Amino acid sequence: MAPLLKDELDIVIPTIRNLEFLEMWRPFFEPYHLIIVQDGDPTRTVMVPEGFDYELYNRNDINRILGPKASCISFKDSACRCFGYMVSKKKYVYTIDDDCFVAKDPTGKDIDALAKHIQNLLCPSTPLFFNTLYDPYQEGADFVRGYPFSLREGVPTAVSHGLWLNIPDYDAPTQLVKPRERNGRYVDAVMTIPKGSLFPMCGMNLAFDRELIGPAMYFGLMGDGQPIGRYDDMWAGWCVKVICDHLGLGVKTGLPYIWHSKASNPFVNLKKEYKGIFWQEDIIPFFQAAKLTKECDTVQKCYISLSQQVREKLGKIDPYFTKLADAMVTWIEAWDMLNSKDSKDSKEADANSKLKGK
């Protein structure tokens, strides 16, 4: 049996190092196409293990392809991964960090994280009413008594947010306070995050439907020249959730787990995060109150509307948010440039000229 969605899914990996971690993923990832976004020094060579089918973009490529619009893609920060979402020509994207390895389920079996994400994306979500037995579409589960029948068809799933065993995804203060905490709890569940509820989306182990939500998966301005880091995926998650709620799309979280091997340095993280720790106290209420009108009937229109609200409401907190609002607009322009019908052909030609494996 051919691997599911083999020709409809790209794996996007941001990296600054050689990709030996792919060896462990070989049985699961080898059939798929990889998009590697090389961060930092473009003259450095990133080694990719033999046999993988990939295209690789460094900063020079990003600048060449996007021209002045390249300003919306972060540098020296894994937020650069969203460039990979933009150049993908597939319906689905899975993105994973290069310090994430194959986890084992409680029976000791290797978890095919990608296969589980695909399963999550291909079955509906239930954001309008909570099901106490978790994902009702799963084998051996269903909707419980009292679940309205009119809601049992669910809504299309746009995002599958996977979790991490071993090193949990904590902020710097929590890392500092609990340096030895490890996540050993395997929770055998996938659930839909209810409509109206925001969540902290982590980009470490994340899959989504590009066609449904791609243009909202912008990881913001982080890293080099920016006052903040480590809020790239959070930013994307807040925007994505508000837009999914508006457009009637679902966001799932839970299984699959990956094995997160390496805690980042909490002191470095604190430096990157500390403005975010203050700002998020305003950003969350902002997103909880954000309104999208019924004219916002595409992801792009929703995203532009959000950018205007960011400029207007968050711009008061710090000039950074005005710059971010500009970048949100640039991101949509760049997305549309690369993803219009015409551009798809030229993109293909361009992709063919890239360094390729296999």
Place this chain on the structure above:
Amino acid sequence: MAPLLKDELDIVIPTIRNLEFLEMWRPFFEPYHLIIVQDGDPTRTVMVPEGFDYELYNRNDINRILGPKASCISFKDSACRCFGYMVSKKKYVYTIDDDCFVAKDPTGKDIDALAKHIQNLLCPSTPLFFNTLYDPYQEGADFVRGYPFSLREGVPTAVSHGLWLNIPDYDAPTQLVKPRERNGRYVDAVMTIPKGSLFPMCGMNLAFDRELIGPAMYFGLMGDGQPIGRYDDMWAGWCVKVICDHLGLGVKTGLPYIWHSKASNPFVNLKKEYKGIFWQEDIIPFFQAAKLTKECDTVQKCYISLSQQVREKLGKIDPYFTKLADAMVTWIEAWDMLNSKDSKDSKEADANSKLKGK
């Protein structure tokens, strides 16, 4: 070590049969006080195993204690259990069905469901923002990166909704379609149901804080003389969730599991449920849209306001809802009658005159 909340929690059990099921629960329940609400024929004797400390109420007792207000307590339906919530003098209540047995965790150990409910009730809930690693207060877990620090204190937990292994709590149509489905999935998680999201609350394995939410735990008019059954706990759950959201209280679901031994008859259930299956399509949007003003600053005031909205909005669907709205008011009157400062002394005297074990 004394059992937690030994003198602050009552176990409420509705029944029509002898309570042999308590034998299996003896190690966990024996230290606690039981309130048994005998449904159906009051002349029948319900046998309670030796050694349990209990009070028992049959229909004659309910009529005697509540007088004309007894009309709000259902007859020939396990909805009668809410009479037990009303006469309890404790801060916490745990209610369980008499076909529920001790479940085992994946290591084969007996699950002390009551202890886990108590743990759930004694630590806060997080309805305002979703935590992807589930209950952040649990050993080995915490708030993940991106969770606003201002929300990490949480809110008081009013309800702990436990789940069921073996026979899942399905409606009649699902029972008919999947007669052999069993729930074997042990999901090792407790989570807060986000603010604004309704859920199907099952009364089989349920704990709550009477002081925080007791007056909203009304199981409605079901059974004898009513056009509907099996929506008692659902009704309570919808009211409770709307009121908890308004008052800033939390509702948790997940662990602990009990072992649900016996599927009820799907044909009988269909007869009880079928009006509810239609009605819930209107009831859910009703509760999703229900508004409580800031004058509603107690559970009682919230509940009376809901009863007015039920009369006004749902009364149009069927005269049953007008009768239910009346009963909601009667329930609050009865609650206040038994739970005012003065009434507590007389209730104690009354309780002392009841049949008692041990």
